[in-house]
Amino acid sequence: MTDVVAGFDVGATKTRLRAETPAGEAVVDLTWPSGDWRRYSYPVRAKRLADLLEEALGAGSTLVALAVGAHGCDSAEQCARFQEVLAPLVDVPCTVVNDAELIVPASGRPTGIGLIAGTGSIAVGRTSDGETLYAGGWGWFLGDDGGGAGLVREAARAVLRARDRGQDDDPLIGHLLQALQLPDTAGISTRLTTGTPEWWAGCAPVVFAAHRDGSAAARHVIESAGRELAELVRTLADRGASANRVVAAGGVIVHQPPLLAAFTAALGDLVPGCRVEVLTEPPVNGAVRLARSLATA
Structure with missing residues (x-):
């Protein structure tokens, strides 16, 4: 069995999963349509990700940690609620953040503001004491200007x-x-x-x-x-x-x-x-x- 860490990037259009060994070797790198993601309840979202993860990893890998960047989790409270539902299904340390929060760590930078302008638009940043701040992400009807x-x-x-x-x-x-x-x-x-x-x-x-x-x-x-x-x-x-x-x-x-x-x-x-x-x-x-x-x- 191989220990792996895994991450989901759940965008408005696509959902991508990548799992790596401790040495950084990719074990899984798959993409699916996100479908009606924002319309799903938190339990349905969590079950979908858990099922995708289980099917993708198979029997040869042991998950040790999971992070999810999720479109539609537009406040710390929403991220916490989703994480609370997801954690028991994966039974490993996990965290849920807005998908824009993946941008700065993906770049390798320690600090900065992540901005997404894809289907929609949102910006996410952190204060010096670690508080996460959000701007935009209102959806196409009210906002998403620049997306x-x-x-x-x-x-x-x-x-x-x-x-x-x-x-x-x-x-x-x-x-x-x-x-x-x-x-x-x-x-x-x-x-x-x-x-x-x-x-x-x-x-x-x-x-x-x-x-x-x-x-x-x-x-x-x-x-x-x-x-x-x-x-x-x-x-x-x-x-x-x-x-x-x-x-x-x-x-x-x-x-x-x-x-x-x-x-x-x-x-x-x-x-x-x-x-x-x-x-x-x-x-x-x-x-x-x-x-x-x-x-x-």
């Missing part, structure tokens, strides 16, 4: 405003209608209200395509999104989080340079001296590092 779903929501608003003004020449209009498979703007609201946040986020590349085609509306949407992400960081800094650096992750900000540039520029204004890094390691590595610290505590 994929938020970008599409704001792009739709920009297009509908242009329609009301009789302005139909901005490239964003054609790009968004093509993505939504609509003949005109009249059906935008109905089409979006029947889609999931993940589907919305899948349409986000059209905003950047329109930007490349010279869309003033798309440029405004992207610049506004970058500033909203920077506001999340300033909120945490104002509350005492260590803000010497931000480590950014998530498919939108990592793969769309205009958004990263807009965020970096806005952050320079709002939190002078805060450095921006883009995570180059999988966030699940942060979960493994947290699990390893539990195993050696």
Whole structure:
């Protein structure tokens, strides 16, 4: 039997599990769809992760510690409740944090603010006395500005405003209608209200395509999104989080340079001296590092 530590990164779209030996050798590295994760109760979430873990590890490995970074655990209280339900199922030392809390440890940095701009958006940091602080993560209906779903929501608003003004020449209009498979703007609201946040986020590349085609509306949407992400960081800094650096992750900000540039520029204004890094390691590595610290505590 081989002792292993394991970490889950449960995002809005994908769930990734990685398990390693004490020497750092990967034993398991698997990915599944997250499905309707946020709609599950804590017992259902815990049972799902425990079942995935048991099936993945099989009979040849002995779990000694587990860390979970979970989308939808947006407060210390929510993390504690989920951990309380999960711990008896795995019967080893375990911890549950928001998935954005994996970003800084995954980068190998000791301190900083983790920022995710993927399907949604959230920032997480810690004060000098170890208190975890959260900003954003409200979901696509109320927030998630700078995430994929938020970008599409704001792009739709920009297009509908242009329609009301009789302005139909901005490239964003054609790009968004093509993505939504609509003949005109009249059906935008109905089409979006029947889609999931993940589907919305899948349409986000059209905003950047329109930007490349010279869309003033798309440029405004992207610049506004970058500033909203920077506001999340300033909120945490104002509350005492260590803000010497931000480590950014998530498919939108990592793969769309205009958004990263807009965020970096806005952050320079709002939190002078805060450095921006883009995570180059999988966030699940942060979960493994947290699990390893539990195993050696």
